[in-house]
Amino acid sequence: MPKAGNARVRRGMIQLAWRFLLFQKDSALARWFRARTSDGRKTTRKTMVVALARKLLIALWRLVTAGEVPQGVVLRPA
Template identity: 40%
Template sequence: MRALLIEMAWTWLRYQPGSALTQWFNQRTQGTGPNRRARRIAIVAVARRLVIALWRYLKHGVIPEGAQMKPL
């Protein structure tokens, strides 16, 4: 389950570049350079925050901040 959530977080970063979560990740990992460990730790935090944001969307209809929704 954890691996799936982390993949979902990487996908979120790729397809939602203007979201608050992506901006948080970029600020958090800016300046780490080749330090891959810091990015791996931060992506777990993004995955956790993303699960919370998506739960709020399902439960209350609150769209995650900065997320771009495509029309159906």
């Protein structure tokens, strides 16, 4: 990932992506990540977690603005 943009946001989104994979295993985004990283190489996982972080940011933006919950994501009641 080119190091463009806010470093704190970038690091936070990557951490969020790893946590998302832990806690939302049945979501479409997590399945997409697992399908892309099935070769087991560490470099592939690192690259794809950045792509997942970007996709997750878009999904979260859609959740906030339009109320669209990403496919397969389970939200807890407030």
